[in-house]
Amino acid sequence: MEWLDHFNKSIAYVEENLAGAIDLDKAAQLAQCSSYHYQRMFSYIAGVTLGEYIRRRRMSLAGVDLQRGEKVIDVAAKYEYDSPTSFNRVFKGVHGITPKEAKQAGAKLTSYPMLTFKLTVRGVHAMEYQLIDKEAFHVTGLGLKIEQNMEVAQKRIPEFWNEVAASGELQKLLPIMDQNNPGVLGVSLMTSEIQDKWEYVIGVVSEEKAEGFEQYEIPAAKWAIFSGTGPMPGAIQELQTQVFQEWLPTSGFEYDELPDIELYLDANPENAQFQVWLPVRAK
Secondary structure (H helix, E strand, C coil): CHHHHHHHHHHHHHHHCCCCCCCHHHHHHHCCCCHHHHHHHHHHHHCCCHHHHHHHHHHHHHHHHHHCCCCHHHHHHHCCCCCHHHHHHHHHHHHCCCHHHHCCCCCCCCCCCCCCCCCCCCCCCCCCCEEEEECCEEEEEEEEEECCCHHHHHHHHHHHHHHHHHHCHHHHHHHHCCCCCCCEEEEEECCCCCCCCEEEEEEEECCCCCCCCEEEEECCEEEEEEEEEECCCHHHHHHHHHHHHHHHHHCCEEECCCCEEEEEEECCCCCEEEEEEEEEEEC
16 A cells, blocks of 8 residues: 555654654655645544654654663653653653653563554445535635644644633524535645645635635545544544545545535534535555
8 A cells, every 4th residue: 555655654754753843744745645644544543643753653653762861851862852850741641650750670661663554354344425526605704823733733623612611703604505515514624735834724615705704625536435423522533534544545535635524414413413524546
């Protein structure tokens, strides 16, 4: 599988630069996708964010360095930490002991091995999906600009949903919703074309512009659409993981460099009805 080879090349680059600066854009280029798509696919396939993987690998190597007798301040600098304090905090989070304690004979450390991507045949759960070619359309709503870091995005986006729901702004959008395309959308506008920002949009499909809201164009695309139900946010996260781990690798398609969408038909947190829209292109 070509995309597996690309991802493994990106991991090799990360490993070669654990003791130094890691350019996430370069890692994404080696994986042949945008920084956002790379970080997102990584987290779903590996089960851990790229940032957390890098921290775990660096701390694994740092533990070895400390037991070899290297100074804490030197090891902290080696793995890109500006101060021993921040290094101590991360090190203890991984190993459960301080760097000073790790230098003692017999200290128990935790080691996380290098990650390798490979295809695992699963297919335990049947997956129903639709492939739909859709012309460009508009979404009217509210946008949140976030820094290009998946860990930050994963924390900030749920907060944004709560803020929009509490403000009452979402209710103002419902009257202008296109009745042929019902539901509230969460749109990730985080493609390689947007170099200086990531933006997440909450809105509805509508050709109308409304005061106080922005209008965004979603380009024409082929969408693989998956439906699900269940308690939030666990149910949609489980579906997204299944899509990336089981469907995408053997589908004959690859993740396109376009926005991706979560569509909520019923946002009841106890039993939501939702869809995942994944932009795809033939390999």
